[in-house]
Amino acid sequence: METLKESKNQIQMPDFDLNCFNIYQCPVTATMDIIGGKWKPMILFLIYKGVNRFGKLSGLLKGVSKRTLTKQLRDLESDGVLHRQIFPEVPPRVEYSLTNKGQSLLVVIKVLYEWGERNR
Numbered sequence: 001m002e003t004l005k006e007s008k009n010q011i012q013m014p015d016f017d018l019n020c021f022n023i024y025q026c027p028v029t030a031t032m033d034i035i036g037g038k039w040k041p042m043i044l045f046l047i048y049k050g051v052n053r054f055g056k057l058s059g060l061l062k063g064v065s066k067r068t069l070t071k072q073l074r075d076l077e078s079d080g081v082l083h084r085q086i087f088p089e090v091p092p093r094v095e096y097s098l099t100n101k102g103q104s105l106l107v108v109i110k111v112l113y114e115w116g117e118r119n120r
């Protein structure tokens with residue numbers, strides 16, 4: 001697949017496979033299934049920046065319920081984007097980190113951030 005190229009203020013989109021118009025086979029849909037929603041991009045960004053514990057994430061993400069944060073973290077873990085490490089201590093300590101797959105999503109998060117900066 002080609003990369004996006006700008007020419008004369010017009011973006012050249014890559015040639016899409018016709019399957020892209022089938023929502024169940026579209027790469028954009030696959031990406032949004034993983035990072036879509038209000039909290040997931042911010043969770044990924046915070047974990048990248050070193051905020052890797054539930055309590056810290058919960059404190060920084062104003063407005064997210066503990067239940068929602070737990071679900072979002074579990075979804076990202078089951079999608080292979082986050083690694084969850086449990087330390088056998090009392091009380092138990094859990095830390096999150098980005099997997100290689102999660103690291104590869106940072107490019108997407110950066111583009112979303114830059115677009116938001118220009119268009120908010």
